[in-house]
Every structure is written in C-alpha cells, then in structure tokens.
Amino acid sequence: MKLDTKSLRYLNPTDWRTLTAVETGSRNHEVVPTSLIANLSKSSLGDVQRSISLLAKANLIAKVKNAKYDGYRLTYGGLDYLALHSLQKNSAVYGVGNQIGVGKESDIFVVSDEKGEQRVLKIHRLGRVSFKKGVRNKRDYARTKAQKERGAGSWMYMSRLAAVKEFAFLQALHDAGLSVPIPLGQNRHQLVMSLIDGFPLRQIEKVPDPAGLYAELIEMLVRLCSLGLIHGDFNEFNILIREEEQGEDIKLVPVLIDFPQMVSVDHPNAEFYFDRDVECVKRFFARRFGFISTDNGPLFKDAKQLVGKDGVRRLDVEVEASGFSRKMARELEAYMKEHGVDGDAKRDETNDIDPSGSEDEEHDDDEDDDSDNPACNGVADTG
Ligand code: ADP
Ligand code: MG
Structure with missing residues (x-):
C-alpha cells in the first residue's frame, strides 16, 4: 500500500483532532457518527464538518453509507498519518522516502531523521487482504462481546499488536547484544529501526x-x-x-x-x-x-x-x-x-x-x- 504523505503538512490542529476522534470512535463503532466525531474532537460541528470533508478527500477517513446512519471509518491511510505524526513529534521520523519492501502483512519504507540519516519504517498491515476487498472474514463476526468492545480482531488492533510485539522483542534482543537493527521508535502499527546496509x-x-x-x-x-x-x-x-x-x-x-x-x-x-x-x-x-x-x-x-x-x-x-x-x-x-x-x-x-x-x-x-x-x-x- 502506498504511503501518500503529501497532505501531512496541510492538516491543521482541528483536522488532527478530527482524525483522532474518528480513530477513538472506531474502537467501538464500525461506523462513527458525525455527532460523535464532533463530540470527541471537542470542536464545533461546523469546524468538524470542514475537517471531515478534507480528511475524506485525502482518503484518511471513508464515508460509510450502507449503515443505519451515515458516518465515517478510519482508513489505513488515516491510521498511517496518525502514527507518522506521532513518530515525527517524537523525532523518530523526519522525512519519508522510498518503499523498499512489500509483504502481505507489512510495508517497509526508508525514512530519515532530522540530520538526514536513513532509517527503516515498518508498517504492519494485518488483515489488509480482507480489508481491501471490503469483505470481512466470516469469523470476524463471531468475536466475543469483550473482544468487540476492545476492537480485538480488527485490522487496526491486530496491526498495532504486531508492531508492539516486534518492537518489544527488537528492544530486548538489541539490549542483550544480538545482531539486530537498533530499535528507534514505535507508534500504533508502525515501528522505526536502524537501516541495515x-x-x-x-x-x-x-x-x-x-x-x-x-x-x-x-x-x-x-x-x-x-x-x-x-x-x-x-x-x-x-x-x-x-x-x-x-x-x-x-x-x-x-x-x-x-x-x-x-x-x-x-x-x-x-x-x-x-x-x-x-x-x-x-x-x-x-x-x-x-x-x-x-x-x-x-x-x-x-x-x-x-x-x-x-x-x-x-x-x-x-x-x-x-x-x-x-x-x-x-x-x-x-x-x-x-x-x-x-x-x-x-x-x-x-x-x-x-x-x-x-x-x-x-x-x-x-x-x-x-x-x-x-x-x-x-x-x-x-x-
Ligand atoms: P515482512 O514481515 O514483510 O517480511 P521484514 O521485516 O522481513 O517484513 O522486512 C521485509 C524486507 O524489508 C526485508 O527482507 C529487507 O529486505 C527489508 N528490511 C526490513 N527491515 C530492514 C532494515 N532494518 N534494514 C534494511 N532492510 C530492511
Ligand atoms: Mg520478513
């Protein structure tokens, strides 16, 4: 999946709050109603509606029509932006470069830090196949109530778990002196590590x-x-x-x-x-x-x-x-x-x-x- 970062610098604070609100709402709503987005983002409905249309145009959120009510869901692009934004704030990433790897469940990019030094950004994309096709695995429907509430079983939650796991092990192995990349940052479904030449x-x-x-x-x-x-x-x-x-x-x-x-x-x-x-x-x-x-x-x-x-x-x-x-x-x-x-x-x-x-x-x-x-x-x- 492409990582189109061109809208990254155009988003204003309300846009980021709106995007975050859709993410938060997605944890227990398949379709997040506009009123809830406004509520969670603590912005006026007018401002939020402006942000929503911008975010939808940039494919960071998607309108869902065939539900009982109209609303939005976060896209992988939106999750990518949220994670990248956080990694940028923590100085783990400055600029995003070329994609060097495409797996079924992950994308690998070369990124740079503030000094221009190259690093690797790994984005976990569990559930990408069924997500892209718009069909969900039948067994997704059989999730327990507790899992549903936590969002467990969803692509977003599982991709994050994969990144958290990978980063935790990378840190432990690096710490123990094994020959592995240097762990540099992790947020949501993404992690940053040193580039191995x-x-x-x-x-x-x-x-x-x-x-x-x-x-x-x-x-x-x-x-x-x-x-x-x-x-x-x-x-x-x-x-x-x-x-x-x-x-x-x-x-x-x-x-x-x-x-x-x-x-x-x-x-x-x-x-x-x-x-x-x-x-x-x-x-x-x-x-x-x-x-x-x-x-x-x-x-x-x-x-x-x-x-x-x-x-x-x-x-x-x-x-x-x-x-x-x-x-x-x-x-x-x-x-x-x-x-x-x-x-x-x-x-x-x-x-x-x-x-x-x-x-x-x-x-x-x-x-x-x-x-x-x-x-x-x-x-x-x-x-
Ligand atoms: P996947 O889960 O998709 O297999 P990997 O972590 O194995 O993801 O990375 C896929 C490819 O990306 C690797 O085979 C390698 O070519 C490249 N790659 C991943 N991490 C690094 C790194 N730290 N430095 C250099 N290349 C890397
Ligand atoms: Mg691999």
Whole structure:
C-alpha cells in the first residue's frame, strides 16, 4: 500500500483532532457518527464538518453509507498519518522516502531523521487482504462481546499488536547484544529501526565460507533459545547480510529481522518452531551453497537446557513484563493463525520484493500460490 504523505503538512490542529476522534470512535463503532466525531474532537460541528470533508478527500477517513446512519471509518491511510505524526513529534521520523519492501502483512519504507540519516519504517498491515476487498472474514463476526468492545480482531488492533510485539522483542534482543537493527521508535502499527546496509541472504548467490556462516546462524538460533526465545520465521528472507571490513578481510555479518512470530521456549509448539527454523537454514544452505552440515543438530531439548543457565536472562519473561503481555501474545497468535499469516517461510521466488517499489494492487489480493515452494513449506502446524 502506498504511503501518500503529501497532505501531512496541510492538516491543521482541528483536522488532527478530527482524525483522532474518528480513530477513538472506531474502537467501538464500525461506523462513527458525525455527532460523535464532533463530540470527541471537542470542536464545533461546523469546524468538524470542514475537517471531515478534507480528511475524506485525502482518503484518511471513508464515508460509510450502507449503515443505519451515515458516518465515517478510519482508513489505513488515516491510521498511517496518525502514527507518522506521532513518530515525527517524537523525532523518530523526519522525512519519508522510498518503499523498499512489500509483504502481505507489512510495508517497509526508508525514512530519515532530522540530520538526514536513513532509517527503516515498518508498517504492519494485518488483515489488509480482507480489508481491501471490503469483505470481512466470516469469523470476524463471531468475536466475543469483550473482544468487540476492545476492537480485538480488527485490522487496526491486530496491526498495532504486531508492531508492539516486534518492537518489544527488537528492544530486548538489541539490549542483550544480538545482531539486530537498533530499535528507534514505535507508534500504533508502525515501528522505526536502524537501516541495515546489506541484502537478505536470499539474494546472495555465493559466500566465501558457507560452513562458517552456517555455524554462525545456528549459533544465533541456539543463543536465542538460551535466552528463552524461538524466532519462528528464521530464514533467508529475514537474515540480512552486511559486509564489514576487518583489516584486509571482509567479513559477512548476519543481522536478524522480522519478529512478529517469535515465541517463548515454553510455547506448546516450541519444539516444532525450533526445528522448523533449523530446517530452513539447513535447506537453504544445501540448495544455495551446496553445503550440508555433518552435524544432525541442534536439537531443541539440548538448546533448551541452556535456558536460564548461569544466570542467563530470559527475554521471553522480560518482554512479557515490559508490556507485551501473554494475553496480547495469545490474541495475536490466534488472529495470525486464523488468517493464515505464516511469515516468510511460505514465500516463493515469484513473491520476491519488487525493488522498484511499485506495488501491484492485484497481486496483494492473491491467495497463497506457493504450494510448490520447496523452502520451509508444507509442514503442518501441530497446534
Ligand atoms: P515482512 O514481515 O514483510 O517480511 P521484514 O521485516 O522481513 O517484513 O522486512 C521485509 C524486507 O524489508 C526485508 O527482507 C529487507 O529486505 C527489508 N528490511 C526490513 N527491515 C530492514 C532494515 N532494518 N534494514 C534494511 N532492510 C530492511
Ligand atoms: Mg520478513
């Protein structure tokens, strides 16, 4: 989805209040009536009506006609603006540049800070497919009353959960010294991190020392496990390779990204996810570099022995304490499972990122067409 920022600087304080009012109202109204928008924005009806027409023209809110009453709902564009506005206020983002990634559930942009330094903005878009088509998943209607009140199950809430989760793990991993981007900010469904100057392993045809890189990646998986975590989508799409000069030599440094599927080692399917991550690395190294490890492992039961040993921190516990609760984790997981969100492990060659950044709108709506993908696919989830 495009991020059209040209109206960002034209919005006045009343417009922002009106947009925020539509967002607030959307938490428990599918269609937010104009009177409620005026009420929530604490502005006069006249001012609000002026703002509404401007916001609707910029596609930040959309008029909903086929309801019992006329009203508006927030669009993804509107949510994008609200989040960006907050990130700008916190100086996490100054300018927005090119789109560098288009996934089914996220968009990635290069942004800059005030000094012009480049960063990465990741926008989570869970539920984008059904949202765009204007049809809702049948099961959306079966939400419990409590979920409805909280807006749980909605694209807005779930996309925010994904961003909160990703940011929490990014912070914890960075803090523990793992090779990940630097976390720089998060608001609503968006997060900002440092830009890694490198390429996904997927795009790398040859490496000087496959055995060395393989060992490093396996070590990373085991280290994660010792910290209480399993990535859950550890594969050639989510490992960026950066080149680092070391004297005469150039060393390839793997950097791990993309954390919305991370689980604790205590998750009921932990072993399944651990084995799948290991298998993804093995399969990729065999296919791409012709490298096959003589070692059968690592095994989950061995890696798990390291959890909490010698006073090692437990990041799964820390993250839970830091605000991404177990309940939120369960909600997000249930939603992702229900909507078939299964990370990059299910992508195939035809789904690679278009480096021109142009997005094929139709393509987005495609159902999974990667049944013949040899990489890390077709393993039934046991849970
Ligand atoms: P998705 O959930 O859509 O797979 P990712 O977080 O894996 O999202 O990002 C998609 C792509 O965007 C990556 O494969 C990578 O090419 C690029 N990317 C993401 N984060 C960064 C970053 N911090 N630095 C550089 N490139 C990044
Ligand atoms: Mg990814």
